[in-house]
Amino acid sequence: MEDSKKHISRELILETTLSLIDENKSIKDVSLRVIAKKVGCAHTNLYNYFSSLEEIFWETLGELLLIMIEFCGNGVDEETNQERKIFLVFSNLIDFCMNHPGWYSFIWFEPMGGKPSPRVIEILKRPGAKLAELIKIANNISNERAKLIYDILHSYMHGELSKWINKRSFISKSEQTKQIILSRIKGLYRLLLKEGEQLEKFIEIQN
Numbered sequence: 001m002e003d004s005k006k007h008i009s010r011e012l013i014l015e016t017t018l019s020l021i022d023e024n025k026s027i028k029d030v031s032l033r034v035i036a037k038k039v040g041c042a043h044t045n046l047y048n049y050f051s052s053l054e055e056i057f058w059e060t061l062g063e064l065l066l067i068m069i070e071f072c073g074n075g076v077d078e079e080t081n082q083e084r085k086i087f088l089v090f091s092n093l094i095d096f097c098m099n100h101p102g103w104y105s106f107i108w109f110e111p112m113g114g115k116p117s118p119r120v121i122e123i124l125k126r127p128g129a130k131l132a133e134l135i136k137i138a139n140n141i142s143n144e145r146a147k148l149i150y151d152i153l154h155s156y157m158h159g160e161l162s163k164w165i166n167k168r169s170f171i172s173k174s175e176q177t178k179q180i181i182l183s184r185i186k187g188l189y190r191l192l193l194k195e196g197e198q199l200e201k202f203i204e205i206q207n
Helices: 010-024 032-039 043-048 053-072 082-099 101-108 118-124 126-139 143-165 174-194 196-206
Strands: none
Touching: 010 032, 010 053, 010 101, 032 043, 032 053, 053 082, 053 101, 053 118, 053 126, 082 101, 082 126, 082 143, 082 174, 101 143, 118 126, 126 143, 143 174
């Protein structure tokens, strides 16, 4: 099977890996042979594009985060209210994670060997930085305070989504769960803004 006939490329391999993780809801059964079979080549051909399965996983993670960032930006440019922009991003993020639990697990839970490339390391920093920047702009606060607020909000959301994805939540319906998470994020966000002086003191202690 020649690559030219099968149109095999790095992009196709990464797209295929993403699809398999989404279908399997895990990387557990995603091997070089499984990827190659779906791509339509011998598994040894994958070494023409990647040095190992670990490299494929790291590069796939980078591509997944770019997809997630694009999805989370849906409708944000059209929204004129800065606070609603923040909540819209969180709403989109919750939808993305609930619609793709396998991808969410891949991002946060799946152990991987090897090391990410400098490009992937840079991508890993983008999601949090973008949301923290929105919080900063909306409230004219310091980078440190905006990042702390983002970290607290995201940690809460992550905990709730982890319970739901792993079927540890008492509420099984996704829409009901989403509304509860989003409502609490809004309340927590506004509460954190009111505690400005205390947050600044906390930041000073941490530094």
